[in-house]
Structures are given as structure tokens and as C-alpha cells.
Amino acid sequence: MNTASNDDDRQRALQEATEWFVRLNNPLVSDETRRAYQTWLAANAAHPEAMQAVSELWGALDQPAAQLAASGWHRDAPASIPTPRPRRPAKIGVKFAAASAVLALVAAIFMWRDPGLIDRAFADAATRPGERRDVRLADGSLAVLDGDTALNSDMAGDRRVVTLLRGRAWFDVVADSARPFTVRAGQVDVRVRGTAFEVDRDAAAVTVEHGRVAVSGPQTTDLQVDLTDWQRVALQNGRLGTPTAIEPDQAFAWRRGLIIVDRAPLSLVVKELDKMAPGHVLIVDRQLERTTLSGTFRADDQESVLEALRATLGVRTLSVPGVATLIYR
Numbered sequence: 001m002n003t004a005s006n007d008d009d010r011q012r013a014l015q016e017a018t019e020w021f022v023r024l025n026n027p028l029v030s031d032e033t034r035r036a037y038q039t040w041l042a043a044n045a046a047h048p049e050a051m052q053a054v055s056e057l058w059g060a061l062d063q064p065a066a067q068l069a070a071s072g073w074h075r076d077a078p079a080s081i082p083t084p085r086p087r088r089p090a091k092i093g094v095k096f097a098a099a100s101a102v103l104a105l106v107a108a109i110f111m112w113r114d115p116g117l118i119d120r121a122f123a124d125a126a127t128r129p130g131e132r133r134d135v136r137l138a139d140g141s142l143a144v145l146d147g148d149t150a151l152n153s154d155m156a157g158d159r160r161v162v163t164l165l166r167g168r169a170w171f172d173v174v175a176d177s178a179r180p181f182t183v184r185a186g187q188v189d190v191r192v193r194g195t196a197f198e199v200d201r202d203a204a205a206v207t208v209e210h211g212r213v214a215v216s217g218p219q220t221t222d223l224q225v226d227l228t229d230w231q232r233v234a235l236q237n238g239r240l241g242t243p244t245a246i247e248p249d250q251a252f253a254w255r256r257g258l259i260i261v262d263r264a265p266l267s268l269v270v271k272e273l274d275k276m277a278p279g280h281v282l283i284v285d286r287q288l289e290r291t292t293l294s295g296t297f298r299a300d301d302q303e304s305v306l307e308a309l310r311a312t313l314g315v316r317t318l319s320v321p322g323v324a325t326l327i328y329r
Contacts, residue, residue, distance in 0.1 A: 003305055004157060008049070009046060010039050010046060010189055011321050013044065013046040013047055013049075013050035014050045014054065014319075014320050014321055015054065015320075015321065015322075016040070016047070016050070016135060016229045016322075017047065017050040017051045017053070017054040018320055018323060020040065020051065021051070021054050021055070023037075025167075032091050034201065040257035050157060053318060053320065054320055056318065058280075059161055068328075096310060107152060107201075111132060116129075116148045116150065116166050116167070119150040119165045119166045120148075120150045120166075123152055123165055124151060124152045124153050125143070125145065125150070125151055125153075126145070126149065126150040126151070127146065127147055127148065127150075127167070127277050128147070128148065128278070129143045129147045129148040129274065129275055129276065129277055129279075130147050130275075130276050130278070130302075131147055132144065132145065132146060132254070132255075132257075133145045133146060134298075135151075137153050137155065137162070138153065139155050139157035139160055139174055139176065139179070139181075140174040141172060141173045141174045141181065142171065142172040143162070143169050143170070143171050144169060144170040144171075144255055145169050146167055146168040146169065146254050146275055147167070147275035147276060147299075148166065148167050148274065148275050149164075149166060149167025149168055149169055150164075150165040150166050150167060150175075151163060151165060151169060152165065152196070153165050155187050157178070158178065158179050160176070160179045160180065160181040160182065161182045161183075162181075162182070162183045162184070163183075163184045163185075164183060164184065164185040164186075164199055164201045165201075166201055166202075167201060167202070167263075167275070168198065168199070168200040168201065168202065168203075168254070169198070169199055170196070170197070170198045170209075170252060170255055171183065171192075171196065171197055171198075171199070172194055172196045173192050173193070173194050173196070173197075174194060175193055175194025176193065176194070177193060178327050180192065180193055181193065181194075181297060183199050185199045185200075185201040185204070186201050186204060187204060187215065187217060187218035187235060187238075188205075188206065188215060188216070188235065189199075189215070189216040190206050190214070190215055190216075191210070191213065191214045191215075191216070192211065192213045192214070193267065194211060195208065195210060195211020195212060195213055196208075196209040196210050196211060197211070197213050197227075198251075198252060201233055202271060203271075204234055204235035204236075205232060205233065205234035205235075206227065206230070206232065206233055207227075207231070207232040207251060207252070208227045208228060208229060208230065208231050209229070209251070209252065210229050210312055211228070211229070211232070212226060212227065212228050213226070213227050214226055214227075215227060215233055215240060216240075217238075217239055218238060218239075219238065219239055219241040220233075223240075225243060227243055230245060230246050230248055230251065231243045231244065231245060231246065232244055232245075232246045232251075235268065239265055249261065252315060253296075254275075254299055257298060257299050257300065258296060258297065258298065258299055259272050259276075259296070259297045259298070259299050259305065260295075260296050260297075261293055261294055261295060261297075262294050263292040263293075263294055264292060264294070265289060265290055265291070266283060266288050266289050266290070266291050266293065266294055266309075266313075267283065267289040267290075268294070268326070269293050269305065269309070270282070270283060270327070272305075273302055273306075273325075275287050275299075276301075276302040276305075277302045277322075278322045279321070279322050279323045279324050279325065279327045280322075280323075280324045280325070281327065282324065282325070282326055282327065283327045283328075284326050284327065284328035285327075285328050287328065288313070288315065288329065291313055293308065293309065293312065293313065306319075306325065306327075309327065314329070315327050315328065315329055316328055316329065
């Protein structure tokens with residue numbers, strides 16, 4: 001069997017193990033289900049290893065499934081409602097509680113593995129992790145959305161306001177002297193008339209490609225910062241920092257489908273990895289966060305970045321596809 005087939009078999013085993021993990025955490029799991037699980041476990045030598053990996057992953061992360069399964073919150077709570085309510089048969093009530101627990105467990109897992117789900121569901125425009133998208137706004141301006149990004153836009157009347165709910169976006173704004181263009185991203189406001197620039201909500205940073213932008217911070221005492229070509233400013237300790245020059249070759253590399261890092265701390269690399277594919281990437285050993293990585297990678301190839309981390313930093317990784325990846329020594 002070739003390497004590709006081995007990888008496919010391992011991913012399939014991990015996905016099946018994750019499904020079994022959820023089913024076995026049902027507080028009313030049946031004996032029939034347990035027997036079926038034992039049959040699955042013995043059917044392939046890769047299955048016990050996959051189940052062990054999933055169990056270790058949930059335990060290491062202390063994630064919602066483990067918490068919900070152990071908390072006992074799904075059990076019937078003591079009655080404290082003053083108004084009498086019709087009593088349902090105990091068996092039906094227990095089944096209902098069990099079904100609710102499983103549904104909440106599954107929902108918690110989905111929300112944990114993809115915290116941007118709600119923002120994207122209610123946004124005017126959005127991208128999933130690993131996706132990039134060009135969006136033409138109502139005023140003709142262009143917005144390019146990086147992975148796991150969501151925004152709303154309000155172009156009514158004399159207003160041109162974009163609210164960046166999450167992620168990172170690059171804007172090429174149509175000039176209109178009568179209607180300034182504003183981007184609101186958390187604690188940062190950006191005001192322009194016609195220019196090209198990037199706003200990164202996660203980093204609370206603004207980078208200008210050409211033109212001029214005015215950046216305001218959260219503090220009323222902050223002075224407005226004016227940026228011009230190839231300059232960047234970010235919040236530092238809750239205040240706007242000093243504008244800095246950026247390297248044109250590295251700036252906006254994600255728009256070209258690339259991730260370029262130059263002695264970047266691992267904590268920053270992990271943020272880029274999270275944009276590249278569904279699921280969380282977490283550093284288990286916090287001492288690793290300050291270690292650095294340099295290189296150029298394709299933005300759609302998360303595994304190449306992980307391989308570089310393993311090769312250059314000597315770290316290990318543990319992954320359940322689409323759920324989470326741990327980085328540790």
C-alpha cells in the first residue's frame with residue numbers, strides 16, 4: 001500500500017473514531033452500540049490507534065465534548081418552577097434529556113472547531129477557512145476576503161460603512177469625495193476616500209498599499225494616525241502604535257495564495273494555519289510560542305507548514321482532520 005493510501009486510511013479511521021467518540025458519550029448509550037463499537041475496533045489494526053489519538057486529543061484540549069460528558073448537566077435538574085407542569089413519563093423524559101445532551105455535544109464540537117460559524121452565517125459576505133473570495137460592494141469598491149472572514153456593509157444614502165466581523169480583508173476603494181469610506185474592525189476605525197489597504201481584525205492592524213488612510217483607536221485621547229504607501233499600524237496595549245514601513249514582497253502575500261513568514265513567532269504562524277483549513281491549531285507547550293519560523297508556503301497547504309515545523313523546530317503534531325491539530329514537543 002502506498003503512502004497516499006496509508007494517509008487516506010488513517011484519516012478515515014480518525015473520522016470514524018471521532019464519530020464513535022460522540023456516540024459513546026451519549027449518557028444512554030445502548031449495549032448494542034457498545035458491541036458495534038467493539039466490532040469496529042477489532043476490524044482494523046488502525047482503529048484502536050485512531051481512537052487513542054482522538055481520546056488523547058480531547059483530553060489534552062479539555063474541549064467541550066469531554067466537559068459535557070463528565071459534567072452531568074444533561075441529568076434532570078431539581079424542580080424549582082413554582083407553576084405546576086404536567087409530568088411526562090420518566091422514560092420519555094430521560095430519553096429527551098439524553099437526546100438533548102447528544103445534540104448539545106455535537107453543537108458544541110462544531111462551534112469549538114469552527115468558532116466563526118455564527119459570524120459567517122449572519123454576514124453579508126464571508127469565507128470559510130481555506131477559502132478566499134472577491135466581493136464587489138454596492139458602491140463599486142472591491143473587497144478581497146481571506147480565509148475565515150466575515151463582513152457587513154452599509155451603502156445607503158451618503159454612508160459607506162463596512163464592519164469587519166472577523167478575519168482579514170483587503171479593500172480597493174472607489175474614490176468619492178462626498179462619501180468617505182469607513183471600515184470598523186473591533187477597536188479600530190479606518191477612514192478613506194479612495195485607496196487600497198488591508199484591515200486585519202485579529203491583529204488589530206491596518207496596512208496601506210497605496211493612497212492615504214486615517215486610523216482611529218479605542219482611546220479618546222489617541223491621536224489619529226495617518227498612513228501612506230507601504231505603512232502599517234497596529235494596536236499596542238490598547239493604543240495605536242507608531243506607523244512602521246513594511247516589505248512590499250511580503251505584504252498581502254495571502255492575496256497571491258502564499259504565506260510568507262520571516263522569523264515569525266510560532267503564535268503568529270498558528271493564526272495563519274487557522275485560516276488555512278477547518279479545525280483549530282493549538283500549541284500545547286506554551287514555551288514554543290516564541291520559537292520562530294521562516295519560509296514561503298502555499299496558503300492552501302497546511303500540511304507543508306506543519307512539516308516545516310516538525311523538520312526545523314523538532315516539534316511533534318497530533319491531528320484529527322477537520323477538528324484540531326496539537327503542536328507539542
